Amino acid sequence: MRSSRSWRLVVEAFPLLILCIGCGPASTASPTAKPATTASTAAAVASVEPDVPVAQPEPIAEPVDSPSAVIEPVAPQPVFRPDDPREPQDDAQLAELGIRVYESRRLKLYTDIDSDAARTLPGYVDQLYDALEAYFGPLPPDRNGTDFQMTGYLLKDERLFREAGLIPLDLPPINHGRHRANxxxxxxxxxxxxxRHLLFHEVTHCFMTFVPDTQTPVWYLEGMAEHFGTHRIQADGRLSFGVMPTSPDEAAGWGRVTLIREAFADGHPRTLADVFALQPADFLMNDAYGWSWSACHFLATHPRYRERFEQLGRDGRGPRFIRRLTELFEPDGRDLATEWALYVVNLQYGYDCGRAAIDFQRGSTLTAETPARTVMIEPTRGWQSTQVLLEQGQEYTITATGEITLADEPKPWVSGPRGISIRYAEGHPLGQLLACLRAEEATAAETMLRILPIGEGRTFAAPITGTLYLRINDSWSELADNRGEFSVTITRAD
Structure with a gap:
């Protein structure tokens, strides 16, 4: 486990600023092309907007310092969000200029794009607002009891909006998106x-601006805006938010998964500490948005961490953020670092974070009295502990039997432990039994990244002392439809 001191060094690197940052560029590649990993400075200029007032409790009077004073209980003071700063617009006059308005409970959208593309957007924003309330909690009411609503300006011809006075003169360049208050x-x-993704990204920023005491790190602000920006439209028109896109085509123009994979291939992956230490200036480049998204998506969807991460969003605001982050995640510091390293290496469209989650169980050694142990390995999960501790230099034999089905279309793909060589995933045949070791103590290089193919059987000397983990090779996006199991026996060779 990472020490308390080292964990503090990580979290104390967080920049605690409320920032209004120009949102990252989309990929300009076609849906099937690989998006660029970075953008020019002009395409992602960050700026600090004027401070946005946030609702704060009224000050409470100190009790009188007198022996005879009677201290009366003080009722909690109500918290209100700031008054709506938006100026009313002449919608009829704007329509004559070619700027139409589309309105729902939570969004008033002014745009010059085609009406077929625009008319559904406000209703989608209402759905996102409900999702944001469910995650972060409701915003404070305003003093007039009115609904919270945002105004958005979706620009095809920026000149129209400037001539109509809809863009403040002091607003920094709109490279992709800007927000200010609501x-x-x-x-x-x-x-x-x-x-839609960029729209949901900006709406999330506006919502979080009105959450009281939102002095949270920039990686969290941008990462959560990216997380809620990823979405899927269901057949009934309802939206799911915070999803993992299944392909570049489904998320055309987004490109964050490809960005992470290319960074790893180029030898520039980021640790969680690297992501947590991102500074506002780092968001001049597109990759900061990708890494912030990946960290937030990982923590928000992982079955062991997601409840704590949601709790952090509700009660870790302002100066409490670092303290709550430490309290919530330090106990699992080493496990978190291991799973993040595996996540970054294996990230792909459709990555199933739930099925890839590891149930860490430390192993025990095989002895002369109990020289062998048999375990069952499932094809629907990632790495699975055998609860066998291998000792460095000691020889072991692993044998496997059984049959699994990896897919049913166009016909069932049945495999034994050797795997199916007609298709490979991460350099190994589908269905092949793989092994790795988790060192007894944390090491500079994650030992679970060193993969040992086993197949039907293999004898080897353990390179380190560590718990043996096994998995059945398949794409990390295609685990759910597998079935069957392998019976695996680990024997100490004396």
Whole structure:
């Protein structure tokens, strides 16, 4: 487990600023092309907007310092969100200029894009607002008891909006998206998906601006905006938010998964500590948005961490953020570092974070009295502990039997422990039994990244002392439809 001191060094690197940052660019590649990993400075200029007032409790009077004073109980003071700063617009006059308005309970959208593309957006935002309330809790009411509503400006021809006075003169350049209080400005996008993603990204920023005491690190602000921006439209028109896109085509123009994979291939992956230490200036480059998204998505969807991460969003605001992050995650510091390293290496479209989650169980050694142990390995999960501790230099034999089915279309793909060589995943045949060792103590290089193919059987000397983990090779996005199991026996060779 990572020491308390080292954990503090990580979290104390967080920049604690409320920032209004120009949102990252979309990929300009076609849905099937690989998006660029970075963007020019001009395409992602960050700026610090004027401070946005946040609702704070009224000050409570100190009790009188007198022996005879009677201290009366003080009732909690109500918290209100700031008054709505938006200026009313002449919708009829704007319509004559070619700027139409589409309105729902939570969004008033002014745009010059095609009406077929625009009319569904406010209703989608209402669905996102409900999801944000469910995650972060409701926003404080305003003093007039009115609903919270945002105004968005979706620009195809920026000139129209400037001539109409809809863009503040002091607003920094709108490279992709800007927000200020409960208003935002964004450019029209090439792909329908990324238009919605950027819209949801900016709406999330506006919502979080009105959460009291939102002095949270920039990686969290941008990562959660990216997390809620990823979405899927169901057949009934309902949206799911915070999803993992299944392919580049489904999330056309987004490109964050490809960015992470290319960074790893180029030898520049980031640790969680690296992500937590991102500074506002880092968001001049597109990769900061990708890494912030990956950290938030990982923590928000992992079955062991997601409840704690949601709790952090509710009660870790302002100066409490670092303290609550430490309290919530330090006990699992080593496990968290291991799973993050595996997540970054294996991330792909459709990555199933729930099935990839590891149930860490330390192993015990095989002895002369009990020289062998048999375990069952499932194809629907990632790495699984055998609860066998291998000792460095000692020889072991692993044998496997059984049959699994990896897919049913176009016909059942049945495999034994050797695997199916007609298709490979991560350099190994589908269905092949794989092994790795988790060192007894944390090491500079994650030992679970060193994969040993086992197949039907193998004898080897353990390179380190560590618990043996096994998995059945398959794409990390295709575990759910597998069935069957392998019976695996680990024998100490004396």
């Amino acid at each position: 208003e935002f400005w964004m450019r029209e996008q090439l792909y329908d998906y990324y238009r």
